[in-house]
Amino acid sequence: MRQxxxxxxxxxxxxxxxxxxxxxxxxxxxxxxxxxxxxxQYIKEWEKLFLERPIVLAASAQLATPNSFLTHDLxxxxxxxxxxxxxxxxxxxxxxxxxxxxxxxxxxxxxxxVCPYHAWTFGNEGNLIARPDEGSFCSxxxxxxxxxxxxxxERYGLIFGGLKANNVLDxxxxxxxxxxxxxxxEIANFxxxxxxxxxxxxxxxxxxxxxxxxxxxxxxxxxxxxPIFYPNLGAFDGFDDNLRLFFIRRSINEMRNLPEDExxxxxxxxxxxxxxxxxxxxxxxxxxxLWHAFPLGTDRCRLRVxxxxxxxxxxxxxxxxxxxxxxxxxxxxxxxxxPVGEGIQKSFRSGAQTSITFGQNEPALQHFHxxxxxSLGIKxxx
Ligand code: FES
Ligand SMILES: [Fe+2]
Numbered sequence: 001m002r003q004x005x006x007x008x009x010x011x012x013x014x015x016x017x018x019x020x021x022x023x024x025x026x027x028x029x030x031x032x033x034x035x036x037x038x039x040x041q042y043i044k045e046w047e048k049l050f051l052e053r054p055i056v057l058a059a060s061a062q063l064a065t066p067n068s069f070l071t072h073d074l075x076x077x078x079x080x081x082x083x084x085x086x087x088x089x090x091x092x093x094x095x096x097x098x099x100x101x102x103x104x105x106x107x108x109x110x111x112x113x114v115c116p117y118h119a120w121t122f123g124n125e126g127n128l129i130a131r132p133d134e135g136s137f138c139s140x141x142x143x144x145x146x147x148x149x150x151x152x153x154e155r156y157g158l159i160f161g162g163l164k165a166n167n168v169l170d171x172x173x174x175x176x177x178x179x180x181x182x183x184x185x186e187i188a189n190f191x192x193x194x195x196x197x198x199x200x201x202x203x204x205x206x207x208x209x210x211x212x213x214x215x216x217x218x219x220x221x222x223x224x225x226x227p228i229f230y231p232n233l234g235a236f237d238g239f240d241d242n243l244r245l246f247f248i249r250r251s252i253n254e255m256r257n258l259p260e261d262e263x264x265x266x267x268x269x270x271x272x273x274x275x276x277x278x279x280x281x282x283x284x285x286x287x288x289x290l291w292h293a294f295p296l297g298t299d300r301c302r303l304r305v306x307x308x309x310x311x312x313x314x315x316x317x318x319x320x321x322x323x324x325x326x327x328x329x330x331x332x333x334x335x336x337x338x339p340v341g342e343g344i345q346k347s348f349r350s351g352a353q354t355s356i357t358f359g360q361n362e363p364a365l366q367h368f369h370x371x372x373x374x375s376l377g378i379k380x381x382x
Contacts, residue, residue, distance in 0.1 A: 001181055001184050001185075001265070001266065001271075002184060003261075005181075006263060006264065006265035006266065007260055007261075007263050007265075009235065009246065009265055010252070010255060010263050010265045012235055013235055013246065013248055013252065013265075013269075014252075014256070016233060016235065016248075017230065017233065017248070017252075017253075022214075022232055022233045022234050022361050023234055023235055023236035023237075023245075023361075023363050024360045024361060024363060025358075025359075025360045025361075025362070025363035025366045026360070027360065028357055028358070028359060028360060029357070029358040029362075029365070029366040029369070030355040030356075030357055030358075031355055031356050031357075031358055031365075031369050032354060032355050033348045033353060033354055033355060033356065034354075035203075035205065035369065035372070036203040036205060036206055036298070036299075036345065036348050037203070037298050037299065037348050037349060038298065039298060041298075041376065041378075042295060042297065042298045044376050045277075045295065045372070045376065046295065048375055048376055049276075049277040049278070049372070049375060049376075050075065050163055050277070050278070050294075050295075051162075051163050051164045051167075052164070052167065053162075053174060053276075053277060054153065054160040054161070054162060054167075054169040054170070054171050054174050055075075055160065055161055055162070055163060055277075055278065055279070056158050056159070056160055056275055056279040056281075056290065056292065057072055057079065057081060057091065057152075057159050057160065057161040058070055058072065058081060058158075058159045058290075058306070059157060059158060059159070059187060059190075059192065059290055059306055059308055060089075060154055060157045060158065060159060060187070060188045061157070061187065061188070061190050061191055061192040061308050062107070062159075062192045062195070062306065063081060063082070063083040063089060063159065064191070064192065065083070065109070066083055066084065066085050066086070066087050067082075067083065067084070067085055067109050067110065067111050067124060068082070068083050068107070068108070068109050069081060069082045069083070069104060069107065069108060069109070069110055069113075069124065070082075070107045071094055071104050071105055071106060071107065073094075074197075074292055074294040074302050074304055075163055075294050076294070076296075077093070077163055078093060078094035078095060078102055079091055079092070079093065079094055079150070079161070080092045080093070080094035080103065080104050080113070080147070081152070081159065081161075082110075082124040082125075083124075084124050084125050085111070085124075089152055089154045089159055090124070090125060090126060090149060090152060091149065091150045091151070091152035091159075091161045092126050092147040092148060092149050092150065093147065093148045093150065095147075095148065096115040096117065096120055096122075097120070097128065097145040097146065097147060097148070098115065098117070098118055098120050098131075098145070099117060099118075101115050101116060101117040102116075103115045103116075103122060103147075110124065111123065111124055112124065112129060118132060119132050120132075120145075122146075122147050126146045126147035126149050127142070127143075127146055127147075128142040128143075128145045128146055128147075129142075131145075148165060149165070150162055150163070150164075150165055150167075151165075151166070151167050151168065151169045152169075153169045153171045155171050155172075155179065155183075156175075156179050156180075156182045156183035156187075156188070157182070157183065157185070157186070157187035157188035157189075157190070158182070158187075158275075158281075158290075160174075174241075174242075174276070175239070175242060175275065176239045176240035176241070176242055177239055178239045178242050178244065178273060178275070181244075181273075182273065182275075182281060185283055185288060187288050187308050189310075189311065189314075190287075190288065190308040190309060190310055190311065191308065191309055191310070191311050191312070192306065192307075192308060193287070193307040193308065193309045193319075193322050193326070194306075194307045194322075194326055195304060195305070195306045195307075196304070196305050196306075196307075196326075196330060197302065197303070197304045198302075198303050198334070199296065199300060199301070199302050199303070200300065200301055200303060200338050200341065200342060201299060201300050201342045201345055201346075202299070202300070202301050202338065202341045202342060202344075202345050203295070203298055203299060203301065203345060203348075204278060204293040204294060204295040204301035205293075205368075205369070205372065206301075206341050206344060206345060207291075207293040207301050207303055207338070207341065208274065208278070208280060208291075208293055208368065209341075209365055209368070210333070210337040210338070210341060211245075211272050211274075211280050211282070211291070212243075212245060212272070212274070212362065212364040212365045212368060213234065213361070213362040213364060213365055214229065214230070214231055214232055214233055214234050214247050215231070215232050215359065215361055215362060216231075217229055217230075217231035217232070217247075218231035218232070220336050220337070220340060221332060221336055224328065224331070224332045224336065225332060227250075228249055228250065228251075229247050229248060229249055229250065229270065230247075230248045230249075230250060232361060233247070233248050234246065234247055234248075234364065235248070236363045236364050236367070238367045240276075240371075241276035241277070241371035241374070241375065242273065242274055242275055242276045242371075243273070243274045243276075243364050243367050243368060243371075244271065244272070244273050245271075245272045245273075245364045246269045246270070246271055246272070247269065247270040247272065248268065248269060249267075249268045249269060249270070249285065251267070251268050252265075252268035252269075254268075255268065266283065266285065267285045267286065268285065269283070269285065270282060270283065270284055270285065271283035272364075274364075274368055276368075276371055276375075277371075277372070277375070278292060278293045278294060279291065279292050279293075280293075284325070286309075286310070286315075286317065286325075287307060287308060287309045287310070287322065287325065288307075288308045288309075289305055289306065289307055289308070289329070290304075290305070290306040290308070291303065291304070291305050292304045292306075299345055299349075305329070305330075307322065307325075307326055307329075309322050
């Protein structure tokens with residue numbers, strides 16, 4: 001974030017702290033329980049949100065060097081991301097053009113991929129390089145059997161893909177002015193520290209909901225987050241379907257004794273950005289996280305967190321420091337947020353209530369669910 005913007009936001013936050021206020025929505029918001037369990041809505045979400053929009057697939061740092069690759073299966077669609085020799089990123093179906101076998105696994109470096117079934121060999125630009133016993137197979141040109149490529153755009157340190165061939169990706173309109181701000185964190189120059197995958201019995205939106213308010217910090221996270229962050233305090237802004245929510249570290253008060261032009265806000269916030277629909281970028285003061293939620297039906301989701309840290313040459317922090325951060329993060333979500341979320345998901349099936357309530361102090365939740373409904377053409381009942 002630009003220095004001038006950091007000062008504007010810091011003043012806004014100090015006023016909130018001093019007046020005991022948080023960003024507020026105009027009214028309460030009743031969100032239907034059906035939003036999290038309806039099979040028809042799930043199908044619509046898949047079509048409208050996941051297949052039609054640019055989706056963040058990875059951080060650039062995960063494909064840091066030419067000839068690196070990354071397989072991606074979070075959506076259920078097998079993808080192969082490559083960075084070719086010239087540094088250009090490609091996204092292919094991870095599917096052999098002969099009989100459909102998977103051609104790559106995991107991550108690593110490779111200029112070519114040999115299919116494990118009959119050894120057709122593809123380059124990292126998707127070209128078919130070799131077919132064993134080609135003369136006996138056919139006379140059709142290898143060019144007719146290139147890997148099927150999907151649209152992909154690399155911008156602001158992120159790799160956006162379209163999960164349907166021929167999608168036109170307009171990343172900047174999708175991000176609605178947030179792009180340069182995300183870019184200002186310079187995560188393109190960060191290192192990939194760790195990626196952690198898990199599946200939870202949660203609707204994918206419920207997983208995102210856990211990031212969108214600090215009202216629970218002094219209760220559910222009494223021992224973990226509450227000593228570090230102010231509870232029930234968030235500076236919220238919507239950016240079309242996307243949103244930004246700053247949570248505030250108590251350490252921000254250290255800035256009060258400094259002249260304004262020396263204020264540096266970034267170490268004192270957690271900056272939560274929902275890159276609609278299913279990615280949460282979190283600036284954590286010193287490092288960044290990317291959270292991706294993908295649906296596995298109505299009541300289950302896959303979650304990936306990718307931790308990005310400054311390059312060792314730019315930071316005095318050690319791997320041990322980042323490991324401690326990662327463990328705290330995983331313990332908080334795995335022992336506190338998501339177990340409660342799984343209980344909530346079960347409650348949705350119980351018939352106890354037809355809607356849940358987002359408070360006026362939870363504007364980010366309201367904004368996220370409004371964006372979902374708007375995108376699916378569902379009318380809101382307030
Ligand atoms: S399926 Fe890949 S070479 Fe036959
Ligand atoms: Fe939480």
